Amino acid sequence: MTQMLAELDDISWTEVDRSAFEELAQLFDDVARAATLGSAAMQMISGEVRQ
Structure with a gap:
């Protein structure tokens, strides 16, 4: 995941291969999803419950 994020600097809106944008969306x-799961885990560890 971090490797693909690092490639963001190499892509511009003029990218010829438009499938690159679908890959970025994914x-x-x-x-x-990872942020949501990570947040839930941290809340559980801290004893905080959010709605």
């Missing part, structure tokens, strides 16, 4: 979806 990457951002993966990051969002």
